[in-house]
Amino acid sequence: MARVQEAVAARTSADAGPSRPVERPRFRPDLEGLRALAVLLVVANHAVGWPSGGFVGVDVFFVLSGYLITRGLLHQQERDGRVGLARFFVRRVARLLPAAVVVVAVTASACLLLFFPITSVPLLFDGAAALLSVENWALIRQGADYLDPAGAVSPFQHFWSLSVEEQFYATWPWLLVLAWAVALRAGRWGGSARRVVATCAAVAVVVSFTLSVALTERTAAAAYFLPVTRAWELGGGALLAAAGAACVARLRLGVRPLLVTGLRWTGIGMIALAAVMYSPATPFPGAAAGLPVLGAMLVVLAGEVPGAPASALTLRPVRWVGRISYSLYLWHAPLLLLLPVALRGVAGPDHGDDLLVTGVALLLAGLLAAATYRFVEAPARRARVWETLRRRLRVPGSPRWTRIAGVGVTAVAVVALSVVQWRGPVPEARGAEPLARPEAVASTAQLQDRLQKAVRGTDWRGYDRQLSAGALTGAAEMACMRDPLDGSDGGSAPPFSWTTLPVCLPDPAAPRRAVVIGDSIAMSYVPAVREALDDGWGIAAVGLQSCPSALVRVGEARGRPGYADACRRSREQDLQAVARMKPDLVVLASAESGMRRLASGATGREAAAEWQRGLEKSLERLAGTRARIVVLENPPETTSPVDCAARTSTPAACVRPVSAAWTLKSDAERRAVSEAAARGTDVTLVDTLPWFCVDGGCPVGDGRLIARIDHGHLTADYARMLGPLLRSALAEPAEPGDAAALTRAER
Structure with missing residues (x-):
């Protein structure tokens, strides 16, 4: 030179x-x-x-x-x-x-x-x-x-x-x-x-x-x-x-x-x-x-x-x-x-x-x-x-x-x-190894007692194991998410198949199969589903980035053109593939933000009504599988522990109330489940609010485990701890026709 x-x-x-x-x-x-x-x-x-x-x-x-x-x-x-x-x-x-x-x-x-x-x-x-x-x-x-x-x-x-x-x-x-x-x-x-x-x-x-x-x-x-x-x-x-x-x-x-x-x-x-x-x-x-x-x-x-x-x-x-x-x-x-x-x-x-x-x-x-x-x-x-x-x-x-x-x-x-x-830490994909076995929680009442104490927490000593890690550990199934705009035709993600990542696949020798469908929130629930089911189950994770399990048109936070249509088409393809698979159990979950990103621009009760119709369509697609269907409420969004857990703060300062938007979404999902159950679909909605919040306040964790890696996604440790509670909910399903008729305020 x-x-x-x-x-x-x-x-x-x-x-x-x-x-x-x-x-x-x-x-x-x-x-x-x-x-x-x-x-x-x-x-x-x-x-x-x-x-x-x-x-x-x-x-x-x-x-x-x-x-x-x-x-x-x-x-x-x-x-x-x-x-x-x-x-x-x-x-x-x-x-x-x-x-x-x-x-x-x-x-x-x-x-x-x-x-x-x-x-x-x-x-x-x-x-x-x-x-x-x-x-x-x-x-x-x-x-x-x-x-x-x-x-x-x-x-x-x-x-x-x-x-x-x-x-x-x-x-x-x-x-x-x-x-x-x-x-x-x-x-x-x-x-x-x-x-x-x-x-x-x-x-x-x-x-x-x-x-x-x-x-x-x-x-x-x-x-x-x-x-x-x-x-x-x-x-x-x-x-x-x-x-x-x-x-x-x-x-x-x-x-x-x-x-x-x-x-x-x-x-x-x-x-x-x-x-x-x-x-x-x-x-x-x-x-x-x-x-x-x-x-x-x-x-x-x-x-x-x-x-x-x-x-x-x-x-x-x-x-x-x-x-x-x-x-x-x-x-x-x-x-x-x-x-x-x-x-x-x-x-x-x-x-x-x-x-x-x-x-x-x-x-x-x-x-x-x-x-x-x-x-x-x-x-x-x-x-x-x-x-x-x-x-x-x-x-x-x-x-x-x-x-x-x-x-x-x-x-x-x-x-x-x-x-x-x-190669540094990314909270959703890397971090410290999860706990070998999170301390079991025997009942929702026991967890509520822990949350009640966590709401009044004055120090962070109970969370030492996770706070001293290089990053919070999210569910490995986060890697199962596909991008709806990554299809070869430029229009939608490839249909769900058994050729994706091994962590997303069920054990082919398992006599029974369960499928978890939804966005990243659904994927963060997968460790709880694995803990809830015994070794006779093979579990598949079917995730679409920012794309809810309800068949609604949603925009993307980044605003990419064509996302709403690609998300809907990809989700329909996934539901059809799951129906052909004939699973024994299907678990649905979606992020709270999905109802805020409706392509129609609807808000409030109009958004809730649109969300209800979309979830009813998803349940209708799955009804022919004769599988038992479980809808999990999403964890209420709250302060991210990464932003909140400071040496100058206390856990009590991180408590946030349950939002009105979460309540609207929860009520819409209950009504959708009630309508589907009335038509003969074997579907249950699991009330997960007591797993994260008490008396309307949502702490950063239960005093021993941090619940979320960010505003909404569960840590792998907390999700695994919820396994016994989810097992009880699956073993003793509630009567959806009764529970779904109650709004959050009436309860």
Whole structure:
């Protein structure tokens, strides 16, 4: 690569004729103001949820990064005839790493102090991913949805955007050097590095934008973090750096101040419009990202005009916020997430002092950002160690084996840490081994007594075994879930068959067969079903991601188009396959969130009526199997123990009431079971509420075992403990015609 750059430099010098000084890129105060706008949008969105589309501030940052980095590379190429890659990478490290190390170290220490290992260990893996610039890949592996307000949030999660930028920094200079070499060899250099950069950036924008639109439609959650779906935003900034000045000259904007001002305010208006109109339900990035990206590009283009008129972006207070924007971005998320835990033990929206705590967190974020800029960022950029490092990286006389060894050690360390991070704990699939045999509970009355004590719990000592684990252990059957949109025809998941994962299959030699059907909540019940049935049963798990056992059209939290129809078709295929199998027992269960995601948009009693009709259709499909059918109520959604179990809180602070939505869904299922039983179907609904809640309050566990891995899915240990209770319910079925007629209020 060095020889390529030397050849390019020689050819450039020959084409350019006598050397002439190349002006250093002028300072752009308006870009500091644009940084301030971007960071304030993100911070406001994270702090108070308004503007609902404030996440577009990240897209503005991407445009700015692409512009500034490419402008610097072009300046080096035009001034020296080559790009000093060692200088470039050392400057990036000096600019970004010191502040990031400080924030990650402080945040990780706070996590260790505030949380038990069940929470802190996965967060430490996130911290490692943040420092290794792979946080975006870690979030994809975890199945995170950045725009899902109910999803789990890490104090390191915002590092995903910095990871995307740093992946851009790691690849873009090499691509430009290669492009310059190819242009030189093809005889198309033309004396203009900008022409080559503009061509590369334009191609990158077109390819990446096309991928962004396609992948956002198919898998929006992953597309949000992927570098290939974000590259066009950085490429837009790069295109401006290469062709912006020529565009300004052609449009003669320099003699039209009013046009420049209009261009700038149009861009700001586009960014503001996206921030106000967009929401977590907006498919993003995709085509929707075009509005804030084009807006940012217009603002940057307007500032390309020499002597462009001043604006609000160049006011001194605004520029100061822009100057500390990097540190402010780093600090705001950890403080917003961890300060409520430090002050009151539990984070959540149902506390009256939320605004006060949020205000204190923002004030501290601003103060820490200013201090970090003053004492870490600025001094680190000027530190002599970076110049020494740069010289050592490029001194030709240093022993080759020393340089090779240094690069090799660094590469091995990065790869090793990345593998550790990549294989880190995911609560639904990994974690500590489940207990060898959870302590048996003899009756519902005994469990109610435990729950009553757990509601008043003042310490976490009873939960030590699980809290000290690296992560909570979910049911292995979680892996049995298929995606309704993963079918080969693009329309629905493959029909249920006996060729899926072994854990999903029954013992073929078993004289009797049971099938559990539903979404991830149903899969989390499977350990209880296994404990409830004896060795003569073979148990199959038939799961569809976010797709309930009731035949209703539901949307997906991530908003993928076509999901509602694919879910319904896939579920019907599964029910038909199960009917052909002739099982002896069928168990149905569905998440509480399913009734909130009805494609019809129905809410309240209308949603409950639609849910009832859907469950009746499922029971009708299964009636011909002559199997006994059991409908399990879902565990009421409550606070996730990963968020709630803090050293500064008590179990009593984690108790949440049974929601009205859960009651509506439960009553709808009871009515559906009653109607099916009246038609002669052998169906029973098991009242599971006493297994999780007492006197209307739902604790985090029973004082000995934590009940859920998150807001609703059962831990494997707790599900297995419920086995004897489910066995009793299966052995002595209630009279559904009597029980189903009673509403929760009447009981």
